[in-house]
Amino acid sequence: MRYGILLMIVQKFGGTSVKSVARIKNVARIVAHAAKENPVVVVVSAMGDTTDYLLKLARQASAAPNDRELDVLLATGEQISIALLALTLNEMGARAVSLTGAQLGIITESVHNAARIVDIKTDRIRRYLDDGYIVVAAGFQGTTTEGDTTTLGRGGSDTTAVAIAAALGANVCDIFTDVSGVYTADPNLVPGARLLKEISYEEMLEMARVGAQVLHPRAVELARKHKLPLRVRNTFDIEHEGTILRGAGDMEIYRPVSGVTVDRDQARLAILEVPDRPGIAGEIFGALAKRRVSVDMIIQAFHQDGSVNDITFTIKRGDLNTARELLQEIASGIGARGIIADPDVAKVSIVGAGLMDRAEIASEMFSALGRAGVNIKMISTSEIRISCAVSDKDAERAVTIIHELFKLGEEEGS
Amino acid sequence: MRYGILLMIVQKFGGTSVKSVARIKNVARIVAHAAKENPVVVVVSAMGDTTDYLLKLARQASAAPNDRELDVLLATGEQISIALLALTLNEMGARAVSLTGAQLGIITESVHNAARIVDIKTDRIRRYLDDGYIVVAAGFQGTTTEGDTTTLGRGGSDTTAVAIAAALGANVCDIFTDVSGVYTADPNLVPGARLLKEISYEEMLEMARVGAQVLHPRAVELARKHKLPLRVRNTFDIEHEGTILRGAGDMEIYRPVSGVTVDRDQARLAILEVPDRPGIAGEIFGALAKRRVSVDMIIQAFHQDGSVNDITFTIKRGDLNTARELLQEIASGIGARGIIADPDVAKVSIVGAGLMDRAEIASEMFSALGRAGVNIKMISTSEIRISCAVSDKDAERAVTIIHELFKLGEEEGS
Numbered sequence: 001m002r003y004g005i006l007l008m009i010v011q012k013f014g015g016t017s018v019k020s021v022a023r024i025k026n027v028a029r030i031v032a033h034a035a036k037e038n039p040v041v042v043v044v045s046a047m048g049d050t051t052d053y054l055l056k057l058a059r060q061a062s063a064a065p066n067d068r069e070l071d072v073l074l075a076t077g078e079q080i081s082i083a084l085l086a087l088t089l090n091e092m093g094a095r096a097v098s099l100t101g102a103q104l105g106i107i108t109e110s111v112h113n114a115a116r117i118v119d120i121k122t123d124r125i126r127r128y129l130d131d132g133y134i135v136v137a138a139g140f141q142g143t144t145t146e147g148d149t150t151t152l153g154r155g156g157s158d159t160t161a162v163a164i165a166a167a168l169g170a171n172v173c174d175i176f177t178d179v180s181g182v183y184t185a186d187p188n189l190v191p192g193a194r195l196l197k198e199i200s201y202e203e204m205l206e207m208a209r210v211g212a213q214v215l216h217p218r219a220v221e222l223a224r225k226h227k228l229p230l231r232v233r234n235t236f237d238i239e240h241e242g243t244i245l246r247g248a249g250d251m252e253i254y255r256p257v258s259g260v261t262v263d264r265d266q267a268r269l270a271i272l273e274v275p276d277r278p279g280i281a282g283e284i285f286g287a288l289a290k291r292r293v294s295v296d297m298i299i300q301a302f303h304q305d306g307s308v309n310d311i312t313f314t315i316k317r318g319d320l321n322t323a324r325e326l327l328q329e330i331a332s333g334i335g336a337r338g339i340i341a342d343p344d345v346a347k348v349s350i351v352g353a354g355l356m357d358r359a360e361i362a363s364e365m366f367s368a369l370g371r372a373g374v375n376i377k378m379i380s381t382s383e384i385r386i387s388c389a390v391s392d393k394d395a396e397r398a399v400t401i402i403h404e405l406f407k408l409g410e411e412e413g414s
Numbered sequence: 415m416r417y418g419i420l421l422m423i424v425q426k427f428g429g430t431s432v433k434s435v436a437r438i439k440n441v442a443r444i445v446a447h448a449a450k451e452n453p454v455v456v457v458v459s460a461m462g463d464t465t466d467y468l469l470k471l472a473r474q475a476s477a478a479p480n481d482r483e484l485d486v487l488l489a490t491g492e493q494i495s496i497a498l499l500a501l502t503l504n505e506m507g508a509r510a511v512s513l514t515g516a517q518l519g520i521i522t523e524s525v526h527n528a529a530r531i532v533d534i535k536t537d538r539i540r541r542y543l544d545d546g547y548i549v550v551a552a553g554f555q556g557t558t559t560e561g562d563t564t565t566l567g568r569g570g571s572d573t574t575a576v577a578i579a580a581a582l583g584a585n586v587c588d589i590f591t592d593v594s595g596v597y598t599a600d601p602n603l604v605p606g607a608r609l610l611k612e613i614s615y616e617e618m619l620e621m622a623r624v625g626a627q628v629l630h631p632r633a634v635e636l637a638r639k640h641k642l643p644l645r646v647r648n649t650f651d652i653e654h655e656g657t658i659l660r661g662a663g664d665m666e667i668y669r670p671v672s673g674v675t676v677d678r679d680q681a682r683l684a685i686l687e688v689p690d691r692p693g694i695a696g697e698i699f700g701a702l703a704k705r706r707v708s709v710d711m712i713i714q715a716f717h718q719d720g721s722v723n724d725i726t727f728t729i730k731r732g733d734l735n736t737a738r739e740l741l742q743e744i745a746s747g748i749g750a751r752g753i754i755a756d757p758d759v760a761k762v763s764i765v766g767a768g769l770m771d772r773a774e775i776a777s778e779m780f781s782a783l784g785r786a787g788v789n790i791k792m793i794s795t796s797e798i799r800i801s802c803a804v805s806d807k808d809a810e811r812a813v814t815i816i817h818e819l820f821k822l823g824e825e826e827g828s
Contacts, residue, residue, distance in 0.1 A: 021471060021474040021475050024475065025475075054494070057435060057494075057498060058497075058498070058501055060435040061435050061438065061439075061498045061501040061502045061505060062501040062502060062504065062505035063505065064505075065501050065505075066500065066501055066504040066505075068500075068511070068512075069497045069500040069501045069504065069511075069512055070497070070501070072493060072496065072497040072500070072512050072514075073493075073494060073497035073498065073501070075493070076490040076493045076494050076497075079486060079487075079489070079490045079493070080468070080471075080487060080490050082486065083472075083483045083484070083486040083487035083490075084471060084472070084475045084487065086480065086483040086486070087472055087475040087476040087479050087480055087483045087484070087487070088475045088476060090476065090480040090483065091475060091476035091477065091478075091479075091480075096483075097482070097483075098483055098486050100486075100563075102516075102561075103561055103562075124561075147516075147517055147538075148517075149514075
């Protein structure tokens with residue numbers, strides 16, 4: 001692991017990386033090594049399943065836990081991790097000091113459970129770094145200006161790391177996790193999947209949206225805003241260089257397709273022969289939003305006479321029952337013919353910064369799937385993504401076909 | 415549980431009282447009931463064995479844990495308790511807010527693991543109380559003026575409760591534990607032991623010093639200094655009125671002996687025929703203090719010719735090996751004849767504010783033990799305490815004999 005002439009490094013280790021004291025010792029070795037030549041801030045999550053355990057306790061105490069107190073409870077998870085990592089680093093002879101969200105100067109909105117960071121008062125971090133300390137920072141937490149503990153919600157620790165790196169003007173933010181970086185496809189599905197050396201923020205955001213779980217989009221978005229190089233690395237295999245995220249304009253290698261992803265947690269609903277009246281689509285999707293059902297792909301198909309149309313959309317499979325009941329009610333209310341519920345859906349997507357320049361890519365993808373007998377149920381696209389809804393049973397095969405079609409397993413730039 | 419016209423109450427619940435969410439619900443009912451008529455601050459310890467578990471993790475991480483980081487780790491224990499109690503109270507419809515040591519404004523020395531409280535900035539507590547909140551306070555922890563987390567060491571949560579009560583000018587501080595109060599003797603040893611309605615701070619301090627584990631002396635001393643009525647009550651039997659601690663001058667009932675205690679964790683060491691040279695006793699006890707061996711009773715007996723003497727003292731049984739080795743070295747060094755180590759020692763004590771006025775009490779106690787064949791190995795006294803070192807096998811019998819001798823089981827004032 002060489003950082004060369006880099007001046008300041010932020011490292012972040014997730015829950016699986018600090019699951020036990022033994023694993024924390026491994027993390028401490030990585031941190032101490034980096035800190036030999038560079039000032040280092042290391043951000044850690046709660047150990048393994050700690051957060052789940054604390055949530056279980058909270059639910060035993062209260063059916064609808066008070067927001068403020070839930071944050072006080074959850075914040076203890078990261079506090080345990082930072083103390084143990086700082087203890088371990090000191091035991092190894094490194095000088096380390098732990099800081100909680102409040103001590104780090106991470107000021108958030110006065111909103112609990114999913115607060116946004118509004119400011120980081122870096123004086124204390126800088127003072128410790130100047131004094132030669134490794135700063136061990138609690139991820140996921142902050143404080144209001146009134147001194148109440150807040151937590152940042154999903155992707156919180158990644159966000160803490162990127163926000164601290166941006167506030168300090170760090171040269172790189174390394175997100176250590178249990179995979180070696182971002183792959184062209186899930187290596188569990190496609191044995192030939194290849195680790196990407198680099199990927200743009202925008203591609204990573206699209207990949208996260210369609211099933212790749214490596215980095216939280218919130219952290220990627222923040223890194224993009226600050227043009228902060230973000231690197232994904234493997235805690236358990238630090239020889240790997242990992243994948244670096246940077247701006248599309250700073251990419252060294254051009255390629256039309258960077259990766260193929262699959263999201264198997266999908267279902268499809270259709271409402272048939274909806275009267276063509278203004279505001280009806282808004283009524284349907286408004287009602288779903290109120291029940292917190294997120295809708296993904298949407299297709300509205302007009303019948304030939306134009307008086308009625310069919311509306312089809314995809315949702316998370318877990319929302320199917322809620323959404324089906326709601327849609328049934330709406331269908332009766334507006335005089336639609338009925339509804340169709342299809343639980344057997346997966347979404348296969350390709351992502352690539354070069355897609356927008358290459359119109360033939362989409363047709364190549366559809367043709368290849370057609371030749372292989374994979375029926376495409378729906379299509380949606382963005383500037384750098386093409387997604388197809390297919391039968392869940394076809395999903396793995398579709399990913400393999402696409403991976404081969406675009407030669408994603410071959411070395412970049414070749 | 416009636417507080418009558420009392421204005422402000424501090425309640426404290428120890429680790430066994432908040433061992434599980436079910437027990438926290440029981441605590442919440444007691445707190446909510448008191449809070450119906452009075453402003454209440456409730457101080458809690460860490461749940462059950464949490465502190466031991468955290469210490470175990472710390473020792474896995476480091477053989478000699480860094481003081482500062484150990485405090486960050488240990489403070490999470492109480493933080494979990496306050497969050498869960500506040501969640502439970504809110505679930506029950508009470509308005510409660512949790513505050514950590516720093517949020518409570520508990521300022522300590524910049525010393526870790528056993529910091530003393532130097533100030534409590536009560537603005538925030540008062541603001542919440544004025545707004546009708548129950549304040550759920552983390553025991554055992556504070557903050558330095560620089561914002562570092564500290565812990566208070568042994569008896570920390572009792573001390574937090576008394577210090578907050580004193581700072582707020584509370585009318586009473588109730589220490590809830592798993593016994594109903596202070597007894598005339600350990601009810602497990604003496605079936606006729608009686609719960610005391612009241613006891614003076616001074617008597618309680620002596621009893622704590624000689625084996626009664628109900629309240630930490632540090633908290634009692636602080637209550638005495640502030641003349642704060644301190645009440646010991648049973649979390650699991652709140653119908654009991656408990657025992658109230660107050661100044662000796664404020665006691666309603668006069669009695670020569672309040673209770674009899676036994677400390678079975680004792681051993682005795684003697685160094686024989688020590689040359690009678692100035693400074694030798696200082697050398698012996700200085701060496702023991704350096705190895706953190708606390709010495710209790712000391713007897714120095716001169717031989718008839720005055721040139722040598724024997725020094726005998728008691729220590730904790732767990733320190734016997736360390737102390738014996740050390741004493742053997744010293745004995746060789748100074749030309750003493752040798753040492754005797756006696757692991758079979760228990761210390762039986764009577765405590766009573768009236769002892770100082772009644773010289774006959776001591777002789778009655780010695781005679782009764784003698785008649786029963788209990789050999790007294792050593793004696794030490796204070797103004798309100800008489801202690802006898804006896805064989806451990808005689809300890810229980812000695813306690814029973816003394817309890818009967820002074821009719822401690824009979825109703826007070828009768």
